Amino acid sequence: MHEMTLAQDMIRIIERTLGGKVRLERVNVTIGPLAGISGESLRFCFTEIARLEDFGEPELTINYTKARLLCLDCREEYSSDDLFHCCPRCGSIRKRVLSGREFTVDSVELEEGEEPDG
Amino acid sequence: MAEEKNRKVKIAEKILDKNDLMAAVNRELLSAKGIFSINLISSPGAGKTTILEYMAGYFGPRMAVIEGDIQTRRDAERVERAGCPAVQIETGGACHLDALAVKKALESIDLDAENLDLLAIENVGNLICPSGYDLGENMKIGLLSVPEGDDKVMKYPSLFSTVDVFLINKIDLAPYLDFDVDRAIEECRNMNPDVTVFTLSAKTGEGMDDFCIFLESNFH
């Protein structure tokens, strides 16, 4: 699976933003339901890589968003965890996906006494 | 309290930003050379290479192929034998191609070759991992084969809700299996209303010319 690659990409982004290796307490990410990413697998990979690369033992907090969908029959916009759900207004299953593929590092929280290098 | 606050650092960055930037570079390069590009995604064995072999016969040197595989040059050799230049990327374990790997592979293709109209990229066989990686292609194609079952459309929405084209391959096997073609197409359209669909058999050639003509209609 590609969660290992993604965890490495995350570490590089964090390292660049902080200007070096800093011990982390928490990392906050957002994952959309259509990003094709397993949160649990990412948690496992990220924790492992952070430890190996001297970023402490951060907890990964995942904000799972919902997908925004547009009903093609009544034009209602609604949110859902998946694409199985029907429109809450008219019951139609026909939809266009407006969002749901996001995958971002939102913020990090440093261990006490740590400071960003940059 | 103030100290607490200072320990939180905002990042707000898309993890695939770097890939997306590289993909934009590929897209620009190919478009500057007047080359139309496709990214072919399916599970292993659905028939990507067989489709490309047929296309190699149809397009000849007007097409170049990038083959992504975890290991071996076999698919590139198959496509070359079928009549068009091919470059193999061996990902050595990675379950998808990324834009950087494609950029490197592009260096071994003669993009200035006269008649070169089409670049076809065969992604690593996988229905999940490749779906988030833009390679810089103009057209993303999702392929499902009849033996895999029609339920796979809804099981892999991160792919089938984003593809420009949905191919159903091995249609020659439909009489022997319970794959419901209409249902697969309907379920794909329900979440991806603009998708273009072809049913085909790379083995017998059924539907293949229609697909090739459709691709041609997108050339610059």
Ligand SMILES: Nc1nc2c(ncn2[C@@H]2O[C@H](COP(=O)(O)OP(=O)(O)O)[C@@H](O)[C@H]2O)c(=O)[nH]1
């Ligand atoms: N019956 C039938 N077999 C096919 C068809 N297309 C491919 N195959 C067979 O499916 C197997 C896997 O095909 P291949 O092109 O290597 O799949 P890939 O892993 O997606 O590149 C091969 O044995 C092909 O001969 C088809 O349309 N009909």
Ligand SMILES: [Mg+2]
């Ligand atoms: Mg193949």
Ligand SMILES: [Zn+2]
């Ligand atoms: Zn509705």
